[in-house]
Amino acid sequence: MQYFNILFSMFNEMAPYLLLGFFFAGILHVFIPQSIFSKYLAKNNFSSVFTAALFGVPLPLCSCGVIPAAMALRKEGASKGSVISFLIATPQTGIDSIMATYSLLGLPFAIIRPAAAFITAILGGVVSNIFIRKEESFKEEMPVVSCKIETKTAGNKIMSALKYGFVDIIRDIGKRLAAGLLIAAMITYFVPESFFSFFAGNTVLGILFVLALAIPMYVCATASIPIAIALMMKGFSPGTALVLLMAGPATNIASILVISKILGKKSMALYLGSIIFGAVSFALIIDYFLPAQWFNVSMMHEMVNCHNASFSWLKIISGSVLVALIINSFIMNYFTGKKNRVVVAGTHAYKVDGMHCEHCKNSVIASLKKIDGIKSVAVDLKNGIIYVEGNVEEAKIKDAVNSLGFVYKGANT
Numbered sequence: 001m002q003y004f005n006i007l008f009s010m011f012n013e014m015a016p017y018l019l020l021g022f023f024f025a026g027i028l029h030v031f032i033p034q035s036i037f038s039k040y041l042a043k044n045n046f047s048s049v050f051t052a053a054l055f056g057v058p059l060p061l062c063s064c065g066v067i068p069a070a071m072a073l074r075k076e077g078a079s080k081g082s083v084i085s086f087l088i089a090t091p092q093t094g095i096d097s098i099m100a101t102y103s104l105l106g107l108p109f110a111i112i113r114p115a116a117a118f119i120t121a122i123l124g125g126v127v128s129n130i131f132i133r134k135e136e137s138f139k140e141e142m143p144v145v146s147c148k149i150e151t152k153t154a155g156n157k158i159m160s161a162l163k164y165g166f167v168d169i170i171r172d173i174g175k176r177l178a179a180g181l182l183i184a185a186m187i188t189y190f191v192p193e194s195f196f197s198f199f200a201g202n203t204v205l206g207i208l209f210v211l212a213l214a215i216p217m218y219v220c221a222t223a224s225i226p227i228a229i230a231l232m233m234k235g236f237s238p239g240t241a242l243v244l245l246m247a248g249p250a251t252n253i254a255s256i257l258v259i260s261k262i263l264g265k266k267s268m269a270l271y272l273g274s275i276i277f278g279a280v281s282f283a284l285i286i287d288y289f290l291p292a293q294w295f296n297v298s299m300m301h302e303m304v305n306c307h308n309a310s311f312s313w314l315k316i317i318s319g320s321v322l323v324a325l326i327i328n329s330f331i332m333n334y335f336t337g338k339k340n341r342v343v344v345a346g347t348h349a350y351k352v353d354g355m356h357c358e359h360c361k362n363s364v365i366a367s368l369k370k371i372d373g374i375k376s377v378a379v380d381l382k383n384g385i386i387y388v389e390g391n392v393e394e395a396k397i398k399d400a401v402n403s404l405g406f407v408y409k410g411a412n413t
Contacts (some may be wrong), residue, residue: 003189006185006189010226013104014100019322021095022165023165024058030160041077046122046129049079049126053086053121056085057090058098059094062220062357063251065360067258067354068360068364070405088117092114094222096222106294116279117278120274128270171357172358173222180219185226203239206240207240210231210236211279215247216251217252224245228242239282246279246282251275347389349388350408352364354384354407367400371400374392385412
């Protein structure tokens with residue numbers, strides 16, 4: 001019962017802020033034209049890098065979903081430095097995760113986290129512009145992908161924003177958010193206080209340990225928050241928690257390999273090095289230069305004790321709504337996959353690696369539909385299969401898929 005109380009406490013504390021964050025994320029997605037991004041990111045200078053980081057911080061894209069968006073910007077003329085900046089800033093934060101950070105970790109963390117992502121992204125972009133002089137362009141036949149929903153009326157835009165914020169995003173992060181909360185509650189309840197005692201007072205050792213775990217793992221910006229707070233409650237420093245919040249969402253093995261393939265090994269090394277340098281630097285600043293009381297987790301200890309826990313009706317209602325939305329996302333994902341397997345029977349099927357979220361799916365569909373001869377496209381995210389109806393050369397499908405940062409594996413037989 002105490003385990004479930006911890007889980008209930010964390011979930012309800014985050015719920016109102018998450019719902020508000022999802023709403024603003026939908027507004028940003030629908031009402032900011034895609035052309036604005038490419039217009040200000042083309043030049044190989046500081047201004048384009050700064051703008052890319054500024055655009056990236058509030059966008060709610062995970063480390064896999066940001067890749068096709070970044071590749072589309074690159075295809076439309078964005079410089080490598082601005083693309084690297086966008087790739088670093090975007091997955092670390094998002095308006096939803098910033099709100100959730102405030103709910104569980106407090107205002108200082110909610111300010112420092114996006115600031116650290118912003119500054120690190122600028123650093124990575126500037127360094128990329130300095131060391132990567134030769135600009136390489138994508139093949140002309142590769143289609144340009146727009147990740148915006150085409151709408152006409154204000155009413156349609158509002159509905160699209162609500163759908164994106166409360167359906168599409170939750171379909172992307174619902175499973176990982178639930179997993180993050182379960183893991184955080186398990187760490188809080190089952191791991192003894194003395195288990196990580198050898199990290200107490202040793203910030204550098206803790207940073208290296210968490211960095212080794214965070215870089216290859218796949219966790220979204222929002223799901224990393226309860227895990228970070230659980231580690232702090234077990235003795236890890238606030239700076240070490242920031243390392244998880246920065247490196248966990250920004251990197252994973254799949255995204256590292258894709259960036260290396262699309263932008264080159266040098267760009268990948270600069271991207272990864274910038275994230276590591278930024279995470280470690282800001283971790284040390286938090287632990288050695290900022291007031292410790294800014295990052296006190298004693299309130300969380302209070303919150304997870306069943307006899308001290310109290311919840312407002314707003315939190316309970318918000319939590320209930322969020323549960324309903326997450327359940328809806330699981331149901332939609334299940335029936336969408338089942339529908340795809342039935343509707344597209346008899347069409348061509350192709351295996352693709354690297355698709356993990358709704359943004360990945362929508363990017364693939366939008367890209368392939370622009371190829372002459374294709375009538376319809378369906379994507380099975382669970383099994384990594386795209387179904388294409390129509391007569392088209394396989395090479396065109398391969399080029400379109402690879403241009404988005406995914407890995408084309410051939411016809412699925």
